[in-house]
Amino acid sequence: MVPSAFFFKATLSFYFLGTAFFLLHLWDREGSASSSEGRAATIQRTAVVLAALGFVCHTVALAMRIRASGYVPFTHFHEAVSFFSWAIVLVFFWVELRYRIHILGSFILPLAFLSLISASALPNEVRNLDVTLKSAWLGVHTTLSLLGLVAFAIAFVAGVMYLLQDRFLKSKQFGPLYDKLPPLDLLDQWNQRAILAGFPLLTVGMISGAMWSQYAAGTFWTLDNPKQLLAIGIWLFYLIVLHGRVTVGWRAKRAAHLAIIGFAGALLIFLTLE
């Protein structure tokens, strides 16, 4: 067996188990508030450990891949999706260590697992790029655009969590999920910060894309290319979202909706790219 494929499969298994435990944590009726002992804490800790094991395997698999191909390997789908999934799990660990809000894992890890599963269905042979395609601009373009997508995915998750918690508070139905979800204010902040981080990444990603296009095809821009138009559309969308928050108060529930729509759009473009 090719070692990199072995680590990839190990990652999939750990993420699968981690997802199962995180979902169990989500539905567990036991409060998670202060008790450090007990079933809820064990489930949650197991989920984090499984995610961590998966993340280590994933890192190894990606590193081996880069060594084998000799370039930042996000030029086809399999690699791009795999990197996306790796990066959102990285963000999850950062939040987990910094804020100790475990419930984020119950949303992020399923997303990472689903991305990886769809990646594994795609061709994944290391391919030799044409000399024309091989350029530092391509690496910069793909990496930054993908990191932008990761940030928008975080905003999306924060938006979904916001809408759930908003609904619980409005309907006055307090289940186990209500106990575990963070305050609305914090979710709105995550949403804003994620978009604030994603927007410049997308901007630089798009500029470097244009530079690469100039290098490979001799032109910065082709207006008849629907993908490029869509990308500009998404960029404008997030620009308006950021502007709207400051000027007309697109925050709270509105911002949560916008983050969900934005990520759906960004994902759509990502999927139509080749």
Next chain:
Amino acid sequence: MNVILAGLSHRTAPVEIRERLAIPDARMGEALCRLKSDPIIEEGAILSTCNRVEVCAVVRETAAGFASLTRFLTQTADDLPASRIVPCLYLYAAGDTLRHLFRVASGLDALVIGEPQILGQVKEAFDHAMLHKTTGVILNKIFKKTISVAKRVRTETGVGEHAVSVSHAAVELAKKIFGNLAGKSALLIGAGEMAELAARQLLSRQIQRLSITNRSYERAVDLARGLGGVPVPFEDFVAEMSESDIVLCSAGAPHYLIGVEEVTKVITARKNRPIFFIDISVPRNVDPAINALDNVFLYDIDDLKFSVEANLRLREAEALKAEAIFCEEAEQLSRWLKSLDAVPMIVALKEQAEGIRKAEMERALGKIPLTVEQQAAIAGLTEAIVNKLLHNPLTALKEEAASANGNMVLEAARKLFHLEPTSHAKETAPFEKPEAG
């Protein structure tokens, strides 16, 4: 030695009886001395709060001990006939005493389940008893254990979680919306008592600004001075709402003071920052329709009460977990108590052996003239023999006394060695088993 407890609480006695038996701090010393003067009682402590009066004691004979404690309690309220007090009393012995103490200290026997105040009162009761030297080795150990068990229950179960008062529930909700309340501002409309309580709760969470308005401006000024807030004229309260994250309403007006139209304007002015309305007025002063507006959360008194009741049920469920902890800890402590029964026997056995050794030494030394050094060597030799011979039986006594057939083993030892233990545990330092946890 037996540990027993007699007492009454809000569960068994009405307040007319509880208040007569309650012992104020000033008279606690006198009461403890009266308790200790009873020859039946070896050690004693009294817990007296507004919800319960309980006496815990160490006695030789359980039945005689119960009679003593009952007499003590009926004498405490000598203007009440004993026939009215006795039916309210509950009596516990052995493991039941320990579990009851644990339950009380953890707040599970309280009026509001899980309330933390009682632990402080248990500590105080213990301090009083220590001060008047009415406790000994056994009660000291039991009280220390009780306090640590209560702390364990608090950290390992959720009996202390979830708000169980209306004002606390309001603050918990505010935290679910705004997270940290520091830096947020609140507006108090009206001067109801419950609104004031909730405002105090908010202030204790470091909210940045509390504005207070009332139909009578003087009243608002008074209240603002008392709470440390800013008075606002009643006509301006709608404008003030735009600056407030939390609006506490208990105005007592006969109609809605705040409607959809006002709140829509407020939300626009706030650029959609969420706003939390708490309406504790009856009849309601905030139109329930505003809850349908985006980023507006409205809770009335019934919503809060409902949340409190739900939280109480959650605490009750957690209490079951605490019971398991009580059983485990009581079991451990009972074993230690039983092992104390071996102490007089061990002391008697050691004394007997030492007596024989000394007598035999003297007899032998009377017959053979020896130097001082030789005498010392013989003394050392005999001591070593006695210690080695006794080592196994003593260890067995210590271990077996705590087991189920401990009494049988003790009886066997008494017969085998013809022992008549006279001293008792209280005067000898008992060995302590290393505590787990």
